[in-house]
Amino acid sequence: MLNSSRFATRIPPGSLLFAPMEGITDEPYRMAIQEAFPEWSYLSTDFLRLPTQGEYSEKKVLQHFGLHCYSNEKIRKKTGYQILTTAHANTAPHIRKIEKLGFDHLDINLGCPSKKVNSHKGGAYLLDDLDSLKKVLKDIRDNFSGLFTAKIRIGYRNDQKFYDILKLLEDEGVEAVTLHGRTRDQMYEGRADWSYIKEAVKNLSIPLIGNGDCWSLLDIERMFEETGCHGIMLGRGALKTPWMATLYEEHRDRLYAVNEESLLFERKNYLDYYFHLLERNYRKINLDDDQLLRRFKAFSRYLFDDYDKGNELRSQFLRSRTLEEFKEKLGKLK
Numbered sequence: 001m002l003n004s005s006r007f008a009t010r011i012p013p014g015s016l017l018f019a020p021m022e023g024i025t026d027e028p029y030r031m032a033i034q035e036a037f038p039e040w041s042y043l044s045t046d047f048l049r050l051p052t053q054g055e056y057s058e059k060k061v062l063q064h065f066g067l068h069c070y071s072n073e074k075i076r077k078k079t080g081y082q083i084l085t086t087a088h089a090n091t092a093p094h095i096r097k098i099e100k101l102g103f104d105h106l107d108i109n110l111g112c113p114s115k116k117v118n119s120h121k122g123g124a125y126l127l128d129d130l131d132s133l134k135k136v137l138k139d140i141r142d143n144f145s146g147l148f149t150a151k152i153r154i155g156y157r158n159d160q161k162f163y164d165i166l167k168l169l170e171d172e173g174v175e176a177v178t179l180h181g182r183t184r185d186q187m188y189e190g191r192a193d194w195s196y197i198k199e200a201v202k203n204l205s206i207p208l209i210g211n212g213d214c215w216s217l218l219d220i221e222r223m224f225e226e227t228g229c230h231g232i233m234l235g236r237g238a239l240k241t242p243w244m245a246t247l248y249e250e251h252r253d254r255l256y257a258v259n260e261e262s263l264l265f266e267r268k269n270y271l272d273y274y275f276h277l278l279e280r281n282y283r284k285i286n287l288d289d290d291q292l293l294r295r296f297k298a299f300s301r302y303l304f305d306d307y308d309k310g311n312e313l314r315s316q317f318l319r320s321r322t323l324e325e326f327k328e329k330l331g332k333l334k
Contacts, residue, residue, distance in 0.1 A: 006147055007176040007207050010077070010105070011231055015041035016220070016245045017178075017209060019235035020082045020107070020151070022046045023298065027066025028281035034075060036277050039245040041231070047084040047109045049122070050094050061097055070101075080149070082107040085139075086122040087132035095143040104146035108136070111153045113184045124184035127165055128156035137172035151178040151211075151233075154196045157185050162196065166203055178209040178233050188236070197227040209233050215240060215305075217248055217255050240302035243270045267306065268333050275330060289323040296326055 011017065018025070018033060018040045025046045033040060048056075048064045062070055069075045081103045085091045098106060110133070112123030119125075126133040141148060150169055154162050169177055179200050181192035192212025201208045210229035214220050214237045223232055238244060251258050275296065282292055300317050304310040320326035 007149065008230070010147065011042050011176075011207075013230050014224070015231035016248060017042040017231055017233040018044070018238050018245075019211065019233045020044035020046050020080070020109070021235055021239070022112075024239070027069055028285060029278065030066070030079065031068065031075075032274070032277040032281045033242060034078070036273055037243045037246045039249040041245070042078055042080065044080040044082050044107060047082045047112070049117075050083055050085040050089045050091055052086070052089050055090060055093050055097070058097060058101060061094070061101060065103070076103075080105045080107045082109055082151070084109045084112060084117065084122050085136055086120060086126070087129075087135045088121070091136065091139040092143050095140050099144050099146065105149070106140065106144055106146060107149045107151060107178075108140060109151055111151050111178075111180050111184075113153070113187050118184065124153050124156055127152060127161065127184070130161065130164060130168055133165075134168060134172060137169070137174065141173040147175055148173060149176045149178065150174045151180070153180045153182055153184055154193070155183045158183060159196070162199075163203060166200055170204055170206055174206065176207040176209065176230070177204065178211050181210075181212040194223060194227050197223070197229055201228045201230075207231070211235065213237070217244070217251060217258060220244075220248060221252075221255050236302055239299065240305055241267075242274055263306075271303070271330065271333065275327070293320065293323045293326055296323070 023046065025044060030043050033043060045065055048061070065079070065081055069079055081098065083106065085108065095106070109123055110126055114123060117123040121129070121132065126136060152165065155165070166177070177200065179197050181194050181196050182188070194210065194212070197208065197210040207230035209231045210223050210227050211233040214223055214232055214234050219237070220232055223229060234244060241247070247263065278295070278299070279292060282295060287295070297318050297320070300314060304313045304317070307313050317326060317329055320329060
C-alpha cells in the first residue's frame with residue numbers, strides 16, 4: 001500500500017473540492033471556476049469512459065483534461081483526472097498512457113448511478129461486484145504510480161457490502177475515498193446519510209472526503225463536525241452556489257453569525273461574473289449562441305433555489321429562446 005500522506009499534502013484537511021460532473025466540468029467550465037472562485041481547493045474533470053475495444057489516442061486523453069490546464073502546472077496540480085471503466089474495458093493501456101503523459105492524480109468513478117453506465121457494469125454497479133471491482137483496481141494500481149483515489153456511494157442496491165468495499169479499496173492501494181451518503185438505488189432521493197461518512201472515517205486509515213447534501217455554509221460546518229471527514233466535495237451544492245468556497249473562506253470564523261439575506265444580496269454580483277466568465281471561455285472554443293444557451297440552461301438547475309419563487313424564476317430562465325433573452329433576464333435579477 002502506498003503512503004496516503006501525499007493526498008493530504010496536495011489536498012489539506014478542511015479543503016472544499018468541486019465535484020466532477022458529467023457534461024459540466026469540462027475545461028472551459030473549470031477555467032471559469034478557477035478564475036472566479038480560486039478558493040476551491042481542488043477541481044476535477046468529468047469522467048473519461050474507457051472503451052472495451054481499441055485505445056484512445058494521446059490527443060484525446062489530453063483533450064479530455066484540456067490543453068490549457070495541462071500546460072499550466074499550477075492548474076494541473078489542482079485538478080484530478082477522473083475515469084470510468086469496467087472489468088472488461090481496455091483499462092491497463094489507457095492507464096499507462098495517462099501515466100506517460102504526466103498526470104499524477106487519477107480518480108475512478110464508482111458512484112455514477114446512470115442506468116446506461118450500470119447496465120454496462122460500470123460506475124456504482126462495481127460496488128455490488130467486488131471481484132470485478134478488485135480487477136479494475138488492480139488494473140489501475142499496477143499501471144499507475146501517481147495518486148489514486150476513488151469516488152463511491154455506500155452501496156448499489158443496499159449497504160450490505162459497505163465495509164467490504166472500504167477494505168477492498170484500501171487493500172488495493174486507493175489513497176483516499178470520496179463517499180456520497182446514498183446507495184445507487186436511492187439516486188438523489190431523501191437526504192444523504194452522513195453517518196456512513198463518519199463510519200468510513202473510523203474504518204479507514206486513508207483520508208475520507210464527505211459528499212452529499214451540503215447546500216449551505218452551515219451544512220459544510222455540520223458535516224465537518226459530525227463526521228470528522230478530511231474534506232468535503234460539493235456537486236449539486238456547487239452548482240447552486242459556485243462561489244461557496246469563496247463564502248466559506250470569507251466567513252468560516254463566524255459562520256453562525258452570517259446573515260443569509262446579505263448572502264442573497266451578494267448572489268446577483270456573483271451570478272453576473274460567473275456567466276460573464278463562462279461565456280468568455282466557451283467563446284474561445286467557438287460555441288455559438290445556441291450552444292451557449294443550452295450550456296447556460298444546464299448550469300441553471302439549482303442556481304435560483306435561494307430566491308423567493310425560485311422554481312418559477314428557474315422556469316423563466318429555462319424558457320429563454322435566445323441567449324440574449326437569457327442575459328436580459330439575468331440583468332433584471334435583484
